[in-house]
Amino acid sequence: MTSAPRSDVPDTTDAQETIGQRFSRHSALRSEKIYGRGYQGPSGFDVFSRLTAKLDWTPGLRVLDVGAGLGGDAFRMAERFGATVTGLDVSPDMTGICRQRAADGEVTGVEFVTGDVRTADLREASYDVVWTRDCGMYLPADDKYRVWKRLHSLLRPGGQVLITDYCRGAQEASAAFEQHVRECGHHLLTLDGYREVLESAAFTAVTVEDRTEELLTSMRGELSRLETERPAFLAEFTEDEYRALVDRWQKKIQFSADHELVWMVLTARVPAS
Known part of the structure; x- marks a missing residue:
């Protein structure tokens, strides 16, 4: 990761279309079956509570939820803390689902x-x-700095940041893990790089x-729930989709157990003055 962007105006069209297509209504609702209502990632209320405990909350805080997905955290923050939340997501299908649920x-x-x-x-x-x-x-690597520089400008003095993200471990990764990263279209940093x-x-x-x-812990629970609720899943989706999800989760669990895939929580602030 460089400390400055290579250009002032990134070409975002291809990336936006790719992510928007990946997170179609069908795929989002399918993933929601394993994660839980409103989520495309670890969804337990205990996870949410531990994350929100890292920030200082007062009623009326304005929150920008970047990559809001199906709105699980956005709804929870508004309900629990009286926050005013803007959920931003590149997928029109997912924001459409969120708007319907809000309505x-x-x-x-x-x-x-x-x-x-x-x-x-x-x-x-x-x-x-x-x-x-x-x-x-x-x-992509060069966009990460650019995005966070922009997000810094969107925050008021004293503003707070909370990030969870997938990272790569510090050790040399296996060929299987590198293939998984390429297939998923991920651009992973180490913890220090982030x-x-x-x-x-x-x-x-x-x-x-x-x-x-x-x-x-979350992934093992999600996989167990998916296997238990297999008949309900197959009432809406196909056997091939079920097997693909099981295979994906088993791989992610193994990569995480080997510490090739790391889950990070990061907090930061904008100076108060």
Whole structure:
């Protein structure tokens, strides 16, 4: 990761279309079956509670949820903390589902916007918290700095950041893991590399934690739930899709157990003045 972008105006069209296609309505609802309602990643309320405990909450905080997915955290933050949440996601299918659920009265104080974080029309110094779960891995290396520099400008003085993301372990990775990363279209940093990106983008109080054991617990529970609820899954999706999900989870569990795939929690701040 370089400490400065190579160009001022990135070409985001291909990346946006690829991610938008990957997270279609069908694929999002299929993944929700294994993660839980509203989620495309670890969804337990205990996970959410441990993450939110890392930030200072007061009623009325404005939160930008980058890569909001199916809105699970956005709805929870609005309901539990009285936050006003803008959920941003590149997938129009996922933001469409979120808007429908918001209209159905799940919770107030949440809006969902379709757009790429690199180009979306967002006002500077408008947010108190940037929250993003397991999304940075889709950004190419040179875009990671650019995005966090922009997100720094969107936060008010004293603003807070919480990130969870997948990273690569410090040791040399296996060929199987590198193939998995390529097939998934991920661009993974190490924990130290992630810290360097945030610090180079002028964030302070950057704290990085390896929470891979928590990820393993979540994934094992998700796989067990999927296997238990196989008949309900097959009522909506195919046997091939079921087997593909099981295979994917088994691989991720093994990569995490070998510490090739690492799950990170990072917090940071914008200086108060």
